[in-house]
Amino acid sequence: MAIRARRSFSIKTQPGFTTIAMACFFLLYLPIATLVVYAFNSGESVAVWQGFSLRWFQSAWQNSLVQEAAWRSFLVAGFAAALATICATMAAIATTRTVNYPGLTFKYAFINQPLMVPEIVTAVALLIFFSRIKVWTGYTGIGYLVLAHTAFCIPFAYLPIRARLENMDLTLERAAADLYAPPWQAFRRVTLPLLTPGIIAGFMLAFVISLDDVVITEFVKSPGQETLPTYMLGQLRRVVTPEINAISAAFLALSLLLVTAFFFLNRKKS
Amino acid sequence: MATADEIAEHARLADIRQRWWLSAPALIIIFFAAIGPLAIVLLYSFMVKGDYGDVKYWQFSLDAWTNVLLERDIFDETLSIADAHLVILWRSVWLSFLTTVATLLLGFPTAFFISTRSEHRRDLWLFLITIPFWTNILIRTFAMQEVVRNEGIVNSVLMALGVINSPVQIMFTDWAVLFGMIYVYLPLMVLPIYASMEKLDFRMVEAGYDLYATRLGVLRRIIIPLVKPGIIAGSILVFIPALGAYVIPRVLGGGKSMMLGNLIELQFGQGRNWPLGAALSITLMVIVTIALLAYVRNAMRSGASHGH
Numbered sequence: 317m318a319i320r321a322r323r324s325f326s327i328k329t330q331p332g333f334t335t336i337a338m339a340c341f342f343l344l345y346l347p348i349a350t351l352v353v354y355a356f357n358s359g360e361s362v363a364v365w366q367g368f369s370l371r372w373f374q375s376a377w378q379n380s381l382v383q384e385a386a387w388r389s390f391l392v393a394g395f396a397a398a399l400a401t402i403c404a405t406m407a408a409i410a411t412t413r414t415v416n417y418p419g420l421t422f423k424y425a426f427i428n429q430p431l432m433v434p435e436i437v438t439a440v441a442l443l444i445f446f447s448r449i450k451v452w453t454g455y456t457g458i459g460y461l462v463l464a465h466t467a468f469c470i471p472f473a474y475l476p477i478r479a480r481l482e483n484m485d486l487t488l489e490r491a492a493a494d495l496y497a498p499p500w501q502a503f504r505r506v507t508l509p510l511l512t513p514g515i516i517a518g519f520m521l522a523f524v525i526s527l528d529d530v531v532i533t534e535f536v537k538s539p540g541q542e543t544l545p546t547y548m549l550g551q552l553r554r555v556v557t558p559e560i561n562a563i564s565a566a567f568l569a570l571s572l573l574l575v576t577a578f579f580f581l582n583r584k585k586s
Numbered sequence: 587m588a589t590a591d592e593i594a595e596h597a598r599l600a601d602i603r604q605r606w607w608l609s610a611p612a613l614i615i616i617f618f619a620a621i622g623p624l625a626i627v628l629l630y631s632f633m634v635k636g637d638y639g640d641v642k643y644w645q646f647s648l649d650a651w652t653n654v655l656l657e658r659d660i661f662d663e664t665l666s667i668a669d670a671h672l673v674i675l676w677r678s679v680w681l682s683f684l685t686t687v688a689t690l691l692l693g694f695p696t697a698f699f700i701s702t703r704s705e706h707r708r709d710l711w712l713f714l715i716t717i718p719f720w721t722n723i724l725i726r727t728f729a730m731q732e733v734v735r736n737e738g739i740v741n742s743v744l745m746a747l748g749v750i751n752s753p754v755q756i757m758f759t760d761w762a763v764l765f766g767m768i769y770v771y772l773p774l775m776v777l778p779i780y781a782s783m784e785k786l787d788f789r790m791v792e793a794g795y796d797l798y799a800t801r802l803g804v805l806r807r808i809i810i811p812l813v814k815p816g817i818i819a820g821s822i823l824v825f826i827p828a829l830g831a832y833v834i835p836r837v838l839g840g841g842k843s844m845m846l847g848n849l850i851e852l853q854f855g856q857g858r859n860w861p862l863g864a865a866l867s868i869t870l871m872v873i874v875t876i877a878l879l880a881y882v883r884n885a886m887r888s889g890a891s892h893g894h
Contacts (some may be wrong), residue, residue: 327795328702331801336695340696343769347726347730348718350729350732351732358816363735363738363742367591397605403612407608407611407612410604410608414605426613426621429620430616436847437867438624438851440627441626442619444630445626466619467616467618470612528724530723530832531726531832535851548728552731559630571758578715579713580885
């Protein structure tokens with residue numbers, strides 16, 4: 317019986333898999349690419365190409381509603397991410413590099429809880445809770461948004477900080493203590509500098525998550541407190557012009573920048 | 587006199603106390619702005635609805651819970667099955683299930699492809715999966731709308747090719763919602779499967795081929811069982827957010843293809859039936875919790891059978 321020699325039999329392939337994978341990448345990028353391309357359309361349409369122009373970027377840039385919403389988005393994301401990162405750093409220090417102690421599992425579950433509940437449910441819960449508080453206190457400011465965002469950003473900020481801490485042993489801190497550094501000084505001079513990449517990564521993750529949020533913001537915001545995503549959601553119900561594409565494209569560019577930075581920050585570590 | 591043991595014990599307790607103080611801010615914020623309010627939702631689901639939204643305080647009733655599945659006739663007060671709610675509930679579960687299956691069929695080969703690239707190429711492919719994942723969900727949904735609209739890419743291409751003469755209505759149907767969810771949640775399937783696949787020992791695959799297994803045999807008997815934890819994790823990561831989807835069905839499905847998330851929102855908006863909205867929210871949470879528990883049980887069992 318003749319044995320047919322197979323040429324270049326690769327164990328790392330499966331029939332059709334590469335095709336499906338390529339199709340996936342194509343399908344993932346086709347809609348986004350179209351969206352970005354039409355942001356540069358000179359016509360009013362988001363479907364018919366009428367030539368290249370930057371007019372929609374210009375009109376979005378000069379739209380005072382967009383400016384205001386963008387500014388509010390950054391304000392909320394900045395404050396929420398900062399608060400979440402501080403809380404998450406403290407919590408991460410409290411929950412790593414120790415033997416199991418009573419309440420440790422509870423803390424893990426509690427901190428990760430916002431990830432387990434559907435966003436719409438949290439949104440509704442906060443709507444009920446905050447609408448009551450708004451009546452009681454009369455305060456309807458941006459604080460509610462910051463608080464709500466901080467809560468769901470904490471688990472995201474916690475993730476990279478905890479991962480970083482778990483890779484650090486206590487040797488250097490012990491050495492500092494041996495050299496009579498008070499705990500605070502040891503923390504500031506030893507732990508904090510070593511932890512910084514994790515903290516930056518956590519902050520960026522929290523910032524992006526906050527910036528992207530639609531559902532919780534939509535339910536928590538007081539009238540007139542649009543953020544960029546809720547503004548866009550409102551616009552989608554009307555006649556869509558390429559201005560939305562332009563805003564999306566700019567938003568996309570920003571996310572891309574942050575994610576790329578995050579990606580390299582995390583890669584350098586390993 | 588304190589013995590060494592007592593001093594050590596004292597230090598241990600002080601350490602634990604300090605650790606509680608350190609985690610307090612995070613726990614308090616999550617309690618007030620995430621977990622605590624859920625208890626209020628539960629409470630609200632048992633109250634009488636207010637005339638203009640909100641509830642009548644401390645007037646309890648089971649109406650909201652009855653209304654989840656049944657509706658009271660406004661004339662003769664008889665109860666019948668609430669078809670509209672059941673349709674939406676069923677659509678939520680069914681579309682989420684289809685999304686999970688579709689993303690699995692697409693995501694598994696993609697994860698396999700990435701994990702079989704050379705070491706430094708892998709990062710690049712992975713990065714390409716991560717970018718859409720970090721792109722705002724609204725932007726991705728909007729991008730999908732551009733594809734499935736009557737004047738969108740799909741219809742333009744089909745018409746240009748002469749396959750159809752007039753645009754096929756995809757927007758505001760279950761199909762649009764399904765496409766949107768597959769598109770948005772695909773990275774959530776690829777990433778955990780990849781994480782499992784990356785650890786796959788290809789010597790096992792080689793051994794399979796040496797023993798005359800076919801490609802399908804190797805896939806079915808070696809690769810899939812070994813990356814099963816990733817498959818289950820991916821499925822749960824897709825299924826759960828899909829169940830609670832709000833933005834995608836709102837933009838792509840409109841009023842015609844609502845999901846549970848939109849039904850809930852409706853009760854707090856035009857519906858002015860907060861208790862019903864609360865009861866529906868709890869229903870959604872219960873379904874999600876059941877799915878999560880099933881996952882945890884499954885993960886523990888497969889973890890035990892693999893001996894790690």
